[in-house]
Amino acid sequence: MYHEQVLSVAVVIPAFNEADTVQQVVSAALEWTREVVVTSDGSTDQTAEAARAAGARVIELPQNVGKGPALKAALEAASADYVVMLDADLVGLTRAHLDILLGPVLSGQLDMSIGIFDGGGLMTDLGNKLTPHLSGQRACRREWLLSVPHLGEERWPEPAITAALKEQGVRWDYVELPNLKQVMKEKKRGFWKGAQYRTRMYIDLFGFKRRKKRAEKGG
Incomplete structure (x- = not known):
């Protein structure tokens, strides 16, 4: 297995109200590595208890402060050299998916791999392929990810990571994760609440460049 070639690998999972799925994600990750860290981001359900169990x-x-601060908290709590970042609402996760993510990084081909769903379901496949840069499934060195500017300040960390990839000339690429999907927000929260949540998420995500420029100007 790829992960046996290095000193240590951790799986980090930011989670907000994902009690229905986080246990399965953790269980699959623990079949692959001993270090799995979940940050319950102000969850009001049994997310923390399910992950711990x-x-x-x-x-x-x-x-609830956002995925960015939750991810950073998990990274700081981990001790591994390499990390695989996963969403807590995945369905169908296996050890093979984790090897697919980490393999190109350990081989030296990439500095970061970004996972894209393939064959997991029409809606999740479509959403993932339309906005692949927003995928929450990634692998890289923990030290590099912790160094990403604004990582712990952004509610959604993916735009900050994308900016760092481009600005630092980091080698990255997409890898396909077959038969993996995630629970749609509209299903978790109900159609209208889920749609509203998704809209707010995209507004926040696409406002990153504006906030970044303002921060760089000191205001």
């Missing part, structure tokens, strides 16, 4: 180390944030 599955065997993960759990960091509990008292308030």
